[in-house]
Amino acid sequence: QLQLVESGGGWMQPGGSLRLSCAASGFTLDYYDIAWFRRAPGKEREGVSYISSSGDRTSYANSAKGRFTISRNNAKTAVYLHMNSLKPEDTAIYYCALRTRFGGSWSLEDKYDYWGQGTQVTVSS
Numbered sequence: 001q002l003q004l005v006e007s008g009g010g011w012m013q014p015g016g017s018l019r020l021s022c023a024a025s026g027f028t029l030d031y032y033d034i035a036w037f038r039r040a041p042g043k044e045r046e047g048v049s050y051i052s053s054s055g056d057r058t059s060y061a062n063s064a065k066g067r068f069t070i071s072r073n074n075a076k077t078a079v080y081l082h083m084n085s086l087k088p089e090d091t092a093i094y095y096c097a098l099r100t101r102f103g104g105s106w107s108l109e110d111k112y113d114y115w116g117q118g119t120q121v122t123v124s125s
Contacts, residue, residue, distance in 0.1 A: 001025070001026070001113040002019045002026070002027060002098060002112075002114045003024070003025035003026060003033060003063045003072075003114035003116075004022055004023070004024060004025070004096050004097070004098060004114055004115065005022070005023050005024075005025055005117070006020060006021065006094060006095065006096050006116040006117065006118060007020070007021045007022040007048075007117055007119060008045075008117040008119060009093075009119030009120045010019045010120075010121070010122070011093060011122045011123075011124070012086050012121070012122070012123050013086055013123070013124070013125055014086060014123055014124070014125055015085060015086065015092045015113050016086050016090060016123075017041075017081055017082070017083060017086065018077045018083045018086065018121060019081070019082050019083070019098050020036070020080065020081040020083065020094055020096075020119060020121070021078050021079075021080055022034060022036070022078060022080070022081075022096030023077060023078045024036075024077065024078075024122070027028075028075075028076055028077055029072070029076050029077060029078070030053065030076040030096045031051065031052065031053050032053055032099065033052050033053050033098075033099040033106070034048070034050070034051055034072075034079040034096055034097065034099070035047055035048075035049065035051075035079045035095060035096070035097050035099060035106055035107070035112065036048040036050075036051040036070065036092075036094060036095070036096055037081075037094070037095045037109070038092035038093065038094045038095065038098075038099075038121075039092055039093050039095070039118075040089070040091060040092040040093070041110055043073065043092075044100075044108075045095070045109060046095070046107070047061055047105075047106065047107025047108075048060070048061050048064050048067045048068065048081070049064055049068055049070040050070065050099075050106040050107070051071070051072060051079060055071070055072045058070050059106055059107075061107065063089075063090075067071065067083065067085045067086075068081060068082065068083050068084070069081075069082040069084075070082075072100060079096060081094070081096075083102045083121070086098060086121075087123060088123050088124055089123075090121060090123050091121060091122050091123050092120075092121060093119065093120050093121075094118060094119050094121055095115050095116050095118045096116045097109075097111070097112035097114065097115045097116070097119075098112060098114040098115075099111050099112050100112060100113040100114070101105070101113075
């Protein structure tokens with residue numbers, strides 16, 4: 001059973017930074033494309049960022065461009081989402097997901113069969 005575990009969420013003031021981590025339980029992430037999604041209060045879940053298995057391709061939602069950076073560690077055991085210049089509208093539950101279907105946009109939820117439980121990010125003063 002593939003399981004993903006997110007960590008690193010919490011409360012941060014506007015303008016601050018957080019780093020979210022996505023780790024695999026019982027397997028490594030070497031061969032998998034991974035994405036971060038988020039669900040803000042009262043809104044649908046949306047794609048935030050994406051990284052290919054090799055790490056050479058990344059994509060970002062417009063809301064994340066210039067502020068967030070997705071990366072993988074050298075051992076391919078974790079995927080990170082570095083979030084800078086946080087805004088109150090970044091408040092959401094953040095999920096990492098493992099892509100199992102290809103073709104079409106990375107930000108479509110039906111491309112992913114494995115999801116973590118989510119980690120809460122709250123940005124407020």
